Amino acid sequence: MAIQPERARKMKITTMILCASVLTALAVPVHAAGDPRAGKTKTSMCAGCHGIPGWRTAYPAVYSVPKLGGQHAEYMVSALKAYKSGERNHPSMVGIAASLSEQDMEDLAAYYASSYTGESN
Numbered sequence: 001m002a003i004q005p006e007r008a009r010k011m012k013i014t015t016m017i018l019c020a021s022v023l024t025a026l027a028v029p030v031h032a033a034g035d036p037r038a039g040k041t042k043t044s045m046c047a048g049c050h051g052i053p054g055w056r057t058a059y060p061a062v063y064s065v066p067k068l069g070g071q072h073a074e075y076m077v078s079a080l081k082a083y084k085s086g087e088r089n090h091p092s093m094v095g096i097a098a099s100l101s102e103q104d105m106e107d108l109a110a111y112y113a114s115s116y117t118g119e120s121n
């Protein structure tokens with residue numbers, strides 16, 4: 001028995017919907033994109049140093065704190081991972097990065113990348 005055109009069309013649509021939902025389900029964990037709004041709520045532990053224009057930390061030596069606003073998100077995530085893994089070893093940032101999950105890093109980076117104001121950190 002031949003499949004009627006109407007039925008074939010429905011099957012095709014069903015297949016497409018199934019494929020799309022499978023792809024969406026797969027895409028989420030692989031591409032954990034940062035959410036700038038979630039990032040903003042996590043900046044309280046960064047703002048003490050990165051929120052003050054021209055701020056210098058006094059430990060372990062007088063050191064200027066890099067500006068994060070407008071920095072590339074990918075760069076910030078890789079810098080944070082490098083602090084967490086010990087590849088970069090500034091004491092202030094190692095302690096901070098150790099407490100961040102990968103999602104926190106993505107969210108914070110997305111927020112800072114989108115928050116460039118031209119004057120503050």
Ligand code: HEC
Pocket residue numbers: 042043045046047048049050057063064065066067068075076077079080088089090092093096100108
């Ligand atoms: C105690 C002060 C302090 C706090 C709090 C702090 N940072 Fe930092 N951060 C620094 C300093 C100092 C550096 C530069 C260290 C270096 O040269 O490796 C730095 C570097 C960085 C860098 C690398 C920037 C670059 O240009 O390479 C990123 C990204 C960063 N911080 C993100 C954060 C985030 C996100 C938070 C909050 C979760 C945070 N920091 C909290 C002091 C701080």
